[in-house]
Amino acid sequence: MKRRFYRLAAESAESLRIAVSTMASHRLRSALTTLGIVIGVMTVIAIIAIIQGLNQGFEASVANFGTHTLHVQKWPWIMGPDNWWTFRNRKPVGPAEVRAVQRESTLALAVAPQVFSRVEVTRGDREFSGALLDGTNEQYLLTGGGIIRAGRFLLETDVDMSRPSAVLGADVADQLFPGFDPEAIPGRRIHVAGRPFTVVGVLERRGRFLGMALDNNVHVPYSTFQAIFGSKRSISISVLAPPGRIADLEDELTPILRRARQVPPEKEDDFSLNRGEQLLKLYQGLTGALYGVAVGVGLITLIVGGIGIMNIMLVSVHERTREIGVRRAMGARRRTILMQFMLESAVVSAIGGAIGTALGLAVAKVVSLVSPLAAAVTPSAVVLGLGFSAAVGLLFGSWPAWRAANLDPVEALRYE
């Protein structure tokens, strides 16, 4: 038993030594041989790092957007191309539904209606066109809408009394009050869609979500919005669920909304309950497909690289026929020769894989430095790169190794 272990250890060490010295004595050939593996592994590692980086970034922004919030809306966030007309024909979500949810839901921690319009906001001769006017209530911040930087958010009395109060997103505040200390902005007057408003607060910068700017909003009381634009627009109701109970909230809201909208029992829901998680799933589906393509491309490159390895191993076996004969004469079994050449092939390939992994991570790093794409290096990607390349070496080295192992020792020794 001990002998067998020593023998295995000694043979492996010998094989490794031979593999390394063969590579060292054929540097150019080894480099060219492993190039396919290097490129394959590099591509896969770089793409995986970038995709994982994107996913992490996206998850963070979805979390920022509110993971515990349901959005009751006329339109679903995700729909096929065929049923647009069905959604178009739904009746708008109106104040009756808002009242029904506020009155009947026991789970909802906060309920914020939202109505939107694109407007122009001005202060003297400074203007911000294309601001997103958001008619909402005092509970909006709770449903995942940001943090107050200066002043205050809307109050219940602002809504009850339809006051002309406005809370500005960071971009709007910067544009209308350049160089101002945020604390100095509340109390100043602006014009929204030509009507005078008083700024009561400024929000912290929120960044972008799915390429959508979140800092160009102007929040005003929902009642004030309706006084200006009427109440025909469909409302989006943001409802905050207790942590982990968003599915329960969905179950509770569905019958409440069906009653409020008088949907006959046999008809389907004529409203949508949207949530950030759906977008995350959609997004992960998309990047999953990208992942698949990347891994597919990488696998093809690895196969091409593997064929290169197989080719060079066949040449190597041919060149070293006499060495194989000598080893067999000295007492190497077929299995020993097989192992030696497979190990050599795996080592060559794994070194290529290691170089490819390093280059792939470097590429991902460079991409994350020069572009907004983030790159995340996970240990699993590194293990994957090394493991795959070694496996390719074993797989494609097996046939040349098998040929080496099955050489007739007499013929091999005589080979010129």
Place this chain on the structure above:
Amino acid sequence: MSALLIEVQDLRRVYTVGGEEVRALDGVSFDIRRGEWVAVVGQSGSGKSTLMNILGCLDTPSGGSYRINGSDVSGLGDDELADLRNKEIGFVFQTFQLLPRSTALANVELPLVYRGLPRWERRQRAEQALDAVGLSNRKHHRPNELSGGQRQRVAVARALVGEPSLLLADEPTGNLDSATGEDIMRLFSELNARGHTIVLVTHEPRLAARCPRAIRLSDGKVVAEGAGRDVASLGAVEARA
């Protein structure tokens, strides 16, 4: 332990070349005792290479039997043959057959690698074997840094290191000039004097004459057997005729 190291009985080896049967060995019988130095001599095509391959457990006979150190070789599988070569046979080849990218020491260690000895023991025994052939100052040289005679000495050290029961030399002086060849023959003579059993396969009667005993092969049969000098001169006569 029997005094007989090698027992060859009615040994046959038939090849089929292009549909035609070639009897490379056609009923060869002889014994070799421990400690003997025997030349197998014959012209090319006489079957001496085939005999050497079978004696070295590189090939198996088609008929008859071959026993070395008590084990019957016929009917052994490939792994068992490999183990037998490792344990019982030390090869010395005409073309040295050293691994070009390994040092003298690593070359000599090779049979011990396949025997599964730990590194320190391999190292120690390989150094001793190199000492024994007078190359202790060339341990870390690669074959291309050694002269032909030195290379053959490394090969002899490699053949000896595993303490095999048989030293099997195939034209060991064939690639050496006559002075160096003489050195190697003297080395064999010393080794024989120290008790090593040696079989020397050659086509040169001159070398066979140096061996205490010789077996002459022709057309796959033993045609003469006796003291090296006698068998060699017979060959000389045969060659003249």
